[in-house]
Amino acid sequence: MFVQxxxxxxxxxxxxxxxxxxxxxxxxxxxxxxxxxxxxxMLGAYLxxxxxxxxxxxxxPAYSLPLTIVLTILISxxxxxxxxxxxxxxAYRPLRGASKLAPLISAVGVSIILQNVVMLTQGTEYKxxxxxxxxxxxxxxxxxxxxxxxxxxxxxxxxxxxLHVFVTRxxxxxxxxxxxxxxxxxxxxxxxxxxxxxxxxxxxxSLAAAAGVMVTLYYGVVHFFMGYLAGIKAFTAAVLGGIGxxxxxxxxxxxxxxxxxxxxxxxxxVYKDAFAFLVLIITLILRPxxxxxxxxxxxx
Amino acid sequence: xxxxRTMKRICAYISVVVAVAISLSACQSQQQNVVRIGAAxxxxxxxxxxxxxxxxxxxxxxxxxxxxxxxxxxKIEVLAGDDQADxxxxxxxxxxxxxxxxxxxxxxWNSSCSIPTAKYYSDANMVMISPATTNPQFxxxxxxxxxxxxxxxxxxxxxAASFALTSLRPxxxxxIHDKTAYGQGLAxxxxxxxxxxxxxxxxxxxxxxxxxxxxxxxxxxxxKPDVYFFGGIYPEAGRLVRQxxxxxxxxxxxxxxxxxxxTFVNISGKAADGTYVTFGKDPAGLTTARSFNEKYKKxxxxxxxxxIYAYDAAxxxxxxxxxxxxxxxxxxxxxxxxNTFQGAFGDISFDTNxxxxxxxxVVWQVRDGKFIEVK
Numbered sequence: 001m002f003v004q005x006x007x008x009x010x011x012x013x014x015x016x017x018x019x020x021x022x023x024x025x026x027x028x029x030x031x032x033x034x035x036x037x038x039x040x041x042m043l044g045a046y047l048x049x050x051x052x053x054x055x056x057x058x059x060x061p062a063y064s065l066p067l068t069i070v071l072t073i074l075i076s077x078x079x080x081x082x083x084x085x086x087x088x089x090x091a092y093r094p095l096r097g098a099s100k101l102a103p104l105i106s107a108v109g110v111s112i113i114l115q116n117v118v119m120l121t122q123g124t125e126y127k128x129x130x131x132x133x134x135x136x137x138x139x140x141x142x143x144x145x146x147x148x149x150x151x152x153x154x155x156x157x158x159x160x161x162x163l164h165v166f167v168t169r170x171x172x173x174x175x176x177x178x179x180x181x182x183x184x185x186x187x188x189x190x191x192x193x194x195x196x197x198x199x200x201x202x203x204x205x206s207l208a209a210a211a212g213v214m215v216t217l218y219y220g221v222v223h224f225f226m227g228y229l230a231g232i233k234a235f236t237a238a239v240l241g242g243i244g245x246x247x248x249x250x251x252x253x254x255x256x257x258x259x260x261x262x263x264x265x266x267x268x269x270v271y272k273d274a275f276a277f278l279v280l281i282i283t284l285i286l287r288p289x290x291x292x293x294x295x296x297x298x299x300x
Numbered sequence: 301x302x303x304x305r306t307m308k309r310i311c312a313y314i315s316v317v318v319a320v321a322i323s324l325s326a327c328q329s330q331q332q333n334v335v336r337i338g339a340a341x342x343x344x345x346x347x348x349x350x351x352x353x354x355x356x357x358x359x360x361x362x363x364x365x366x367x368x369x370x371x372x373x374x375k376i377e378v379l380a381g382d383d384q385a386d387x388x389x390x391x392x393x394x395x396x397x398x399x400x401x402x403x404x405x406x407x408x409w410n411s412s413c414s415i416p417t418a419k420y421y422s423d424a425n426m427v428m429i430s431p432a433t434t435n436p437q438f439x440x441x442x443x444x445x446x447x448x449x450x451x452x453x454x455x456x457x458x459x460a461a462s463f464a465l466t467s468l469r470p471x472x473x474x475x476i477h478d479k480t481a482y483g484q485g486l487a488x489x490x491x492x493x494x495x496x497x498x499x500x501x502x503x504x505x506x507x508x509x510x511x512x513x514x515x516x517x518x519x520x521x522x523x524k525p526d527v528y529f530f531g532g533i534y535p536e537a538g539r540l541v542r543q544x545x546x547x548x549x550x551x552x553x554x555x556x557x558x559x560x561x562x563t564f565v566n567i568s569g570k571a572a573d574g575t576y577v578t579f580g581k582d583p584a585g586l587t588t589a590r591s592f593n594e595k596y597k598k599x600x601x602x603x604x605x606x607x608i609y610a611y612d613a614a615x616x617x618x619x620x621x622x623x624x625x626x627x628x629x630x631x632x633x634x635x636x637x638x639n640t641f642q643g644a645f646g647d648i649s650f651d652t653n654x655x656x657x658x659x660x661x662v663v664w665q666v667r668d669g670k671f672i673e674v675k
Contacts, residue, residue, distance in 0.1 A: 001522040004547055008514040124344040126535055131569045135545035144548035219511040220542060220567060221535070223346065226511070264515035270479065270505040272515065
């Protein structure tokens, strides 16, 4: 049972980690909590179902199921990258010089707009995706690792490695880190700040979209309100790991997934959601900067 | 000059106000020329199909009555109320119906919505017939104008338990529920009816609308039960059976009428096969239901599991209004309590609580994605 719960928790945690990365990257650069991020994840899940439906009509899954899934994820990621860039361009950039509260309220507004657009165009009921992958997987120390779980773990770790290499090894990644350290100075040294911020939003949104499609494959249901709770949980994960820190978001996501699963199985399944927020409160009291976060220095 | 213009403006305002008042009073007098019936259930949200099925059936019944000239010489109008399966919304729907002077209501669908609203309808002298509320508490609150045309959860729990004990013979049983009045109530009745027949190795609740139930399913698997019971509705049941297979829990689920819907199979695919569901007899085989089935199919498509119950509930109310020649709730309720009605689902009469006299439950099983009656 322990191994099974470990695997369940890691698969759930991988999804949280992918969403949390978007929160933490945007916060690192803009010091803005992008409350519309959960909605981008929801859009990614809906796009996943729609693209999958189109492919099914075209007969692609019969030809190659893995190809269908990978293509669906890539298309959904591309669309959501555009959504992310557009949200930044129209809702946050005009408010960049304003007080910190203004973009935050704008983010809440975008979140409400996106939820309602999806509700009006897609309806209020659950949309279903029948199980595509078999539920019996391989046996690991007496636990069943289903193909979807293996796929979620594998692909999300791959995405995180790619992100890490991108941020630490490329010129653009360096520009991103420079912008997050000191936006004005980076601009003076010739970095195109607006472009870097746009790209940050695109990367964060496409990771959320990947998480959305994976969740759709995993649970088979999407709903216009699903971004709300997932967004808050991912935000919790980002704070747990230390908001602004990329490795912190990954660690926080996995930890949160494990805490929820072990809490639900060993303590009480009724209070499953409460464990996540209990952890958030304890973190904020004991270590406000998170597990891997740096102490905020007062800028002179 | 200026004073003159002001006078003119005041006159114009007054004439507008008078015109509005006259047209409003015209509406008022028109209102008394219709008989209004409420149809209440979840019409948005994940249980929306159930509320929409309910409304469709009431509209179908009313359309037939209107074709025959209405009731008491008046046209009948259906008011639809969406309670979103939420008790708070349900109460506001009840108040809306009362303000619009509805004479009776068919609904609500969820037990957690019907139980609190019964008092509001009763106080407003309205008859309430629920087509789907199965929690026994609903009719045990002492209101004389409250009825149901479906069975109750204690009957259902007894049938599920006796089926489990005689046909499946489990040594260990796990029980979960969705923490609602319906789900937890049903789970408790099942547990009570099971008695000492099997050992209960797990009992717990799950969170409605949570996408992930793997933690609780893995905990159940650990206890090695032979069968597990779920008190709840199809969206959760669909996710449960699907994820059960993924954590390697292969024992069958037994569950109640809230899961009897094709959406359950759509969510879970092949994982739904083998699930046992207690539900009423199949109306497709009843000769009395033939005309209802044909008409419903023509207008709204395939009838839902509770469509026929809602249709009968609406017909019972309208028949009672016609026979008593009154829309007075107390008199209509008295007539309903004392008489037997020929419904599409067969003859319906009520006991002193307002429950149907004979419980209609049988056990069904999902086989190849279809609900099949277990003989």
